[in-house]
Amino acid sequence: MHPPVEAPARSTRVRRFSRGEKWVHRAAAALMGVCVATAACLYIPALAELVGRRELVVRIHEWAGLLLPVPVLAGSVSRAFRKDLGHLNRWGPHDRIWLRAVLRRDHRRASRPAAKFNAGQKTYAAWIAGATLVMLGTGLLMWFTRLTPLMWRSSATFVHDWLALTVGVVLAGHIGMALGDPEARRGLRTGEVSREWAEREHPLWRP
Amino acid sequence: MNSERPEERDAPEPAEPAAPDGRADGSPIGRRVLLGTLGLGALGVVAAPTLQRGLEAFLGGVSGKDPTGLTGLLPNGGGFRYYSVTASVPRKDDTNYRLTVDGMVDRPASYTLADLRALPQTRLVHDVQCVTGWRVPKTPFEGVRLSTLLDAAGVDPSAGAVRFTCFDGAYTESLTLDQARRSDVLVALKMQDKPVGHNHGGPVRLYVAPMYFYKSAKWLSGITVTRAVRPGYWEERGYDVDAWVGRSNGRDDAPTG
Structure with a gap:
């Protein structure tokens, strides 16, 4: 077999995410959205006055938070998803080069080499996963107050409040980046990206 | 493995450091x-x-x-937070506000705002501490001592507690009679030296200085003397009935009373 390596592939679209992966992202994003929206209604005075119904809002917030890890756990039956988790986990020398370029505010493509995921995406994925678990843990301490000494609830509330603020800022950054890159969004919506985009943004990625 | 691998290896750029099984090289x-x-x-x-x-x-x-x-x-940034357990709370003013005192008393009563203003007023300045962590320093509250209203009603000697109801239609609170007779428990008409606004539970709210702020029921409309304490709204949902600041709910805040 003599596959023509270059010619037909140039202008076509390349597969970036499987159907399962797209749904993992959608479900997680929806649950995170509910958590953020209900949190805002519990926390920001103007919204709290508008919405009231504290007991109901608390229940929705609790359940959305509890379910938040489920899409990722369910997704791990998918091989494509597990493989991408592997990509996100493992850092190569090019990721350090990418991070160094960001720290030096070096915007040249050549100084920001990335495989399927760049170092920023890898950092975000790992941090948001950890932060979600911390939110879940502290949230459970606040929810089931009888399970632990009550002292723990105050401490859990403290961590939950401040981390919520941090997650909000980081999430806004995540969404802002996506808003600035229509092709990346198309990748999550359709599962495919243009080859030009892939070669420009992720030169080391071999789809 | 398969025949295409050698050709991939010939690619000019360094290859993505990932094997087909997804286990990439590099540090985790x-x-x-x-x-x-x-x-x-x-x-x-x-x-x-x-x-x-x-x-x-x-x-x-x-x-x-x-x-x-x-x-x-910000968390711990000071300032009040608005909490309501219902979707919307009716507004009450001079024309339609009533505070009833009933239950195990000799002389049940109903007070208008003007009636309450005509009674001796007490002004207290303490920190406000919420059980969820926020604290507002040195907040003045002014109003009628609860004990004044209880004495006027003539409490039955066999009574042991007071139950509070609110015109939001859902919130309830309670105190033992001893707690209710403390001099730092007010039926508050003013907060921060202004009439208590609607969002802060106006026109009349309870103010229990030494306890967490959920005891200071907003939109107070009923005072019922009972035989024993019946847990209030949040107390049925896990909060302590005796909510002394710093000595309940697992918290160690500085006392406010």
Whole structure:
């Protein structure tokens, strides 16, 4: 077999995410959205006055938070998803080069080499996963107050409040980046990206 | 493996360091970042009491000078938070507000706002401490001592507690009779030297200075003397009935009473 390596592939679209992966992202994003929206209604005075119904809002917030890890756990039956988790986990020398370029505010493509995921995406994925678990843990301490000494609830509330603020800022950054890159969004919506985009943004990625 | 691999190896750029089974080469930094975040979270819970005290001192100082009021939105930033357990609360004013006193009393009564204003007023200045953590320093409350209303009604000697109901239609609170007769428990008409606004539970709210702020029921409309304490709204949902600041709900805040 003599596959023509270059010619037909140039202008076509390349597969970036499987159907399962797209749904993992959608479900997680929806649950995170509910958590953020209900949190805002519990926390920001103007919204709290508008919405009231504290007991109901608390229940929705609790359940959305509890379910938040489920899409990722369910997704791990998918091989494509597990493989991408592997990509996100493992850092190569090019990721350090990418991070160094960001720290030096070096915007040249050549100084920001990335495989399927760049170092920023890898950092975000790992941090948001950890932060979600911390939110879940502290949230459970606040929810089931009888399970632990009550002292723990105050401490859990403290961590939950401040981390919520941090997650909000980081999430806004995540969404802002996506808003600035229509092709990346198309990748999550359709599962495919243009080859030009892939070669420009992720030169080391071999789809 | 398959015949295409050698050709891939010939690609000009360095190859994506991933094998087809998804197990990439390189260090598992992602896992370390995740575990590190978890570790920091656990550390945060352990260090929370110390951190919280420091932040409250710092933000309390800053928020006094912050014209935007944004620091008030930060956790531990000072300032009141609005909590309501119902979707909407009717507004009451001079024309339609009534406070009833009934239950195990000799002389049940109904007070208008003007009636309440005509009674001796007491002004107290203490910190307000919410059980969810926020604290507002030195907040003046002014109104009629609850004991004044109880004495006027003539409490049955076999009664032991007081139950409060609110015109939001859902919230309830309760105190033992001894707690209710304390001199720092008010039926408050003013807060921060202004009439209690609707969002703060106006025109009349309860003010229980030495207890967590959920005891200070907003939109107070009924005082019923009962034989024993019946847990209130949040108490049925896990909060302590005897809600002394610093000595209940697992918290160690400085007392406010």
